[in-house]
Amino acid sequence: MTTMLRELRLSLNQTQRVRLQSALQRLQDMASLASAVTVVADTIPVNHEDSILKGHGTSDLNGEVVATLCGVVERVNKLVYVRAQRARYKPEVGDIIVGRVIEIAPKRWRLEINFSQDAVLMLSSMNLPDGIQRRRTAVDELNMRSIFEENDVICAEVRGFQHDGSLHLQARSQKYGKLERGMLLTVPAYLVKRRKQHFHHLENYGVDLILGCNGFIWVGEHVNSNGGNDMMVDQENRGLVNKSEVGQATCEVQEQITPLEIRKHVCRVANSVRLLCALGFSLTVEVIVDTVEASISSNTDIKDILAAEFYVQTAEREVQRRVSLTRRKG
């Protein structure tokens, strides 16, 4: 087997290598129907009798449908398109995304979200920390840095495209906003599928997991969505705290330190996501929780989640899972 340069550097011993190979082979066999890999300028076989729609990543050359991307050919009814594996994220309205603030511009924040352009979050399209609906004043504009600073990680929703193709976001709910005390992981965007629920609270571990559609994944300490808002208000008011409340304030600061146990859980979940990403499996909350549980039950150290043995085990477990799925269907 050729070793890919991008994958994790693993030192597999002989038996592990054989096991991994057979597991990957079985996965490939099972998926063989679905995936037909194409390379740029390959002809995509289509039945010309049927009318077909040429989708993304295809073009026309002498009456033949030709791929302009490397990836997997997908067919949905009449539509034929190529899904690239390492392409950037393509936003759709309503997607929940995680992004990083890179610039504060007049009345807006610019966010890096793994799209070909920066996304824009307008001051007017987010709830103010005090929770009152009102016109945004010049004072609010001056105080923008107290809400989000550069390099803050925030969570928002795709609102839509402007006429010039730029992307606008909104954060009109308690659940959106600044993300603190956790880790941001970046994975290829195709690994995250659009689902009903992207916010997950893993209660057993006290960890919040946000699967951003853009391939940015947030793993952090659990915050109550209401409490999160209170915290923001606190931040606003902190300057006004008078001396009699200092004792209370220090108490609060104590509370803000993440306990070691939670930190370990965050790392464990994060490493599980990294592992699944390296194996190229779709990231759903079920699979992630499953991997975390397996790592705990097999007494795998947090750092060893990314080591050879657990890597092979995870591949084998995925085979089992898919086998049982197909059996249930059949």
Next chain:
Amino acid sequence: MATNPSTYALSQSSDSKQRLQQRRRLFQETEWTRSDGRSFHQCRPAFLRTGAANAASGSAYAEFGATKVIVSVFGPRESKKAMMYSGTGRLNCNVSYTTFSTPVRGQGSDHKEYSSMLHKALDGAIILETFPKTTVDVFALVLESGGGDLPVIVTCASLALADAGIMMYDLVASVSVSCFGRNLVIDPTSEEEACQDGTLMITCMPARNEVTQLMLTGEWTTAKINEAMELCLDACSKLAEIMRSCLKEAASGSS
């Protein structure tokens, strides 16, 4: 006092020039064996891999004999320079050499012109209309310069672009031919390049039979040009097959 007042020693460069002349005379003969044992119309074995750099959107590594090149592609990302609206994307290419790329440290030339030549070679192959307002950056780094650098850079760059998931009409393959008197030598090494009479480089899209760039230096006859072009195009189409199999392997390996 010495009998010969040697104010100036015989300069080193004239000595090496003499050696060069001698070697050139050798190359003018009809038959000689190439330093790596290839026949005249045989390319160096190509080693290609995608995913050489983790931070980049797409990257590739190419090794043709002694020539080793790594190319990283960033983007498409927001244009920082031109904030004006433009319907098409921009392509930005940069070729640089490491200090240890040549046998003598820091003695190689920068090859400033390579950046614009790489841009020209790739410009026609990328569908720039698909990413308006944005820029794609292509950074090529020559780790070791062993001759035929530009063809290797172009080939590697198109592989990196494909890896980054950027829409292209076709892969771009590139091969150069050197002319020594009556002989045509494909894929020259740097030693051969130093003594060549002329060179021809073609970058083409084999599946479409389109040439994106052609570079010709030195004295050529029309018949020779035709012969050299045939040779190049044939090699390009074979190189493209290797590139395809590399991409296919990468795609099926990670899914």
